[in-house]
Amino acid sequence: MTSVSPADPAEDAGPAAPAAVTVVGIGADGWQGLPDDSRTALRAAEVVIGGPRQLDLLPAACAAERIPWPSPLRPAVPGLLAAHTGRRIAVLASGDPMFYGIGRALTEVLGAGAVRVLPHPSSVSHACARLGWPLEDVEVVTLVGRPAARLAAALYEGRRLLVLSADAGTPGEIAALLRDRGFGPSRMRVLEQLGGPKERTTGEDCAAHWSRPPGDPLNLVAVECRRDPEALRLGAVPGLPDAAYEHDGQLTKRHVRAATLGVLAPAPGELLWDIGGGSGSIAVEWMRTHPFCRAVSVERDPVRAERIGRNAERLGVPGLRVVTGAAPAALAGLPAPDAVFIGGGLTAPGLLDACWAALPVGGRLVANTVTLESEALLTDARRRHGGELTRLAVAHAVPVGGFTGWRQAMPVTQWAVWKTLDSPSGADR
Template sequence: MSVTVVGIGADGWPGLAPPARTALEKAAVVLGAPRQLELLPTSITAARESWPSPLMPALPGLLDRHARDELVVLASGDPMFFGIGSTVLRLRPDAVVVGHPSSLALATARLGWAEQDVVTVSAVGRPLAAVRAALAPGRRLLVLADSAETPARLAALLVGAGYGAARLAVLTSLGAEHESRTDGTAADWDATTTDPLAVVAVTCPALPDDDLLGRAPGLPDTAYDHDGQLTKSELRALSLAALRPLPGQLLWDVGGGAGSIGIEWCRAEPTARAIAIETRADRAARITANAEALGVPGLRVVEGHAPEVLAGMDAPDAVFVGGGVSVPGMLDSCRTALRAGGRLVANAVTVEGEAALAAARAEHGGSIRRIAVSRAAPVGRYLGWKAMAPVTQWMLRVGSDGVPGGCQAGATLTSDVSDGPSLTPPWRTP
């Protein structure tokens, strides 16, 4: 029998298109939230079943139990926009989805905003802290709320991030006769709402009181709480450029420290994922706090010693080794764990670590470079250059066949970052 996912808005039955009405009229069972089921008229004779809580673990069993029924699954608004449609399709590829205007479409229509210029963040079943990574001067955001407290929590987050001047508009029951709008600023927000499902429109100020962090790698070192174990800004930018954050891909940040590499990997590509591996409990806790403060609360922290703790973890698309490169088995474990097309970037500041990288490069190829950075510092009444510890960096890419790509063992090294610009990826030797 068939499974049809039907999007339904706050306007209920009157807002449904003919294909959605036909599916509901034919249905033997309708699954949905109580508020969605209440929107259906009495003429719909199908058995109505409310979602269990938690929903996602129970969904496969529900679909199996109704495998012989004409089944309709109700979704709020557009089923494929932060909705249950994609989950149902993953479990039942033969399911049919009947769309409906999304809350994003309705909200931008009310606000007069161009939909393609708006950034959307969902706080429905997700941490609100993700909003921090999306903040930028003059940006327009839509935040999908899942509780009546979300607008007040969002206002407090904006104030804490230096965006107290942001303008807020809370839109509730979009599409219904009783839809409403409440406006104010984050710093002065004191409005209340009883509708748990709202869309909060945020207009960021042109000149926020922040450090203009953005998504580009190389955030200021002051953006992190750390105990000195931090990949510095300049090296972080070069390392992330070599790692190449890509949509949906997973990074292992081995030797997490303050978590900066994993955090900026996730900030650079919002759909990317990261796991930070850290031996010390205090640093592991600090990574979690830094990730939330910088808007990537989904970053996962694993506490333990590498390479032993790496066994059994999801295979990565990229690995950064920021410490312990000379530990026996470290580089081999990280390299062999990579998926096809994966990238490995390893940094060393000690002679022993540099020797380990040189040996790895000689055996497996890739590219190696030495990075030296100096920062201006006071010298009496003047400024002078203070050199940071030079860093040796090995970069390797695994080919589609699982064999390391790039240069072959024994090829000539190009190791000086001061060599001029090159079109060759850093894991390959020209």
Template sequence: MADPERADVTQQEAGGPVVTVVGIGDDGWDGLARAARDELSRAGVVLGSERQLDLLPAVVRARRVRWPSPLVPALAKLVDAHADTRVCALASGDPMFFGLGTTLVRELGAARVRVLPHPSSVSLACARLGWALDTTEIVSLVARPLAAVHPALTAGRRLLVLSADRRTPARLCRLVTDRGFGGSAVTIFEHLGGPAERRRDTRASALTGDDFIADLNLVALELIAGPQARHLPRIPGLPDDAFEHDGQLTKREVRAVTLARLAPAPGELLWDVGAGCGSISIEWMRAHPACRAVAVEPHAERAGMIARNAEALGVPALRVVAASAPAALDDLADEAGVPDAVFIGGGLTAPDTITRSWEALRPGGRLVANAVTIESEVILAKWHARHGGDLIRLAVSRASPVGGFAGWRPMMPVTQWTATRPHDQ
């Protein structure tokens, strides 16, 4: 049991009141460990959703405060308003797994947050199914678009999807079926870990309604590819026809080399300047769920294509800026963040585009620029002479029919410059 005086000292050291986050399952008070029960019993205020607060028995005498809506803008003030008492916050399952704990740490700082976790819904689901948690992919659709599941659809994989509400399973199964995975085995868990727990097993193509599904549910899928399912890997170089485009597309072979040079890493931000149909920024974001990108494209029709491609290929969070470079880059760092990498696929000959892109990069960031015209090649040659890096030419030929035979049809060669901004600039 924690010492109350020691708790006060911790609050002073932390720079503000400390909130204890207690993970709670659908089994409520009965499923809590002793440490969690003791903390709630000593609390002066307990914050939580109406459903979570109703799980607490009368022995918890703290004042119960429901979360406001919207939650995040009010979070810090709500905790600070109860600085004169012990504050506990209830969170579903493991608060640090797509949960309230991560939000509180982000808003208050780790020193002001203490977490007492409960088994997460995915841990319980894997236990019920006999699946290894470390080899099961997890996608959350809570406050996220359904399209976020697209990159995870790979034949033979096991997938757990955290549902937003009762409609999620049917919507998810329609998407999975439309992608050619209608034969996939589907298990829907409702109220996992609680007295009302229920399991339903079906096939993706067979689930059509949500009349008898609870809002609190999780969907497990064993993905089985049908003959119409298309393999769309996360490594760079998707087929050209995976994108809607009007010809302004970095072709598959050049795109794979370009992304290898851009070298996406989790959490990094890309500026895709002159984005065309968005193929580079979309494949950058598909490399890892934490990768972020901004696509800058002056033509409204192509900006619309980018948004549609991002939705269809599972990266709906891609930000599209329908404006011309270099003007579009002026305030972009303040609005979107300093880029870790910049790709210039169009607009090289516009005055200052490459200069502003280079200056916007963080020290150690990468710039990759592709050129197909002599005029833009001259610009890249000058920048290579000034800053070094790699200047290469990519030439690709594809086999195509020549009468009754096959011959090589060359694509336009691409000159590519890659450089890393020095740390002393």
């Protein structure tokens, strides 16, 4: 067999293949605001795909076939690109295509190497420049194609938010949500057509008194958060006040909840199964730790399942998926979890084994109970799989006649385990 030496990449790589698609960011200033590279790419294109508003910004001198995106957009991307294979394709995007723009969908479909991106300043950059806000100190929340309820998770005293609007009615929705969530004193400004000749900023007003009529649909809302002193204070870490939840008594209480989330250790992008959701507090606070955290709450009682959905929306995580059904049967078909919390239903036959089998190596399982029967199951699970058993006991000071004494809550037994290659029965995944 003839041996072949590795080729020198510098000698044999050759010129890089041209990108299949060029994505051009364009602002409200239109064609005249584009740099030379962007204009050249659009003139050279045989097909230009974009939203109707962006396509209308092109001059007649751009002779390419113009194709508006269909709705819904995301599922149409692969087929639309395939229909024009072999042609020079340009895609128009608003502002920076990689900031809540079409650039993400295109790179996911084609791969980063097949997409050339020519960005334009985003509306967020323009807004920070107008407001004098340092960009790194601002949180951006998009409501484009997303429910306004997700804004609630970003509301903290003194926080500066830039909210990307879906349409002309979004500022009014934001004001209503701020009032409902106890942030009526927050200051709002609406910035329209940023970077273009029709740019306009409304005067500052508080959400509690917001009565401005809808303006231009191309807008962004700047919010300086101010909490009503009488409103319930919600912190940024797990352990929200019990009063933050609508519940019927089936609620993992605040101190136990904080300890439980600490052991579950949520990280961005991870998925939690919350089994026996009750009021959904564990799943809600898992998702509040980071916008990319995901959760599925499994609850067999339909009334409680609906309540979980209401709690999730009110506390800013409307993306929480609620499955109504009894585990383990209701777990069939769910995406594999990174962590599992069992807050109810431990005595259901096969539940613990099904959850353990679903976990990949590196996954975590935490189960809480207050009954002796379930505690026996957790003791046996620890014998088989390892992990830690912890007794969580909380007492509150209460009046005792004319004095004060301690009232002990029911102690909670918690089993927590990380699945590793070295765990008993842990190498089967």
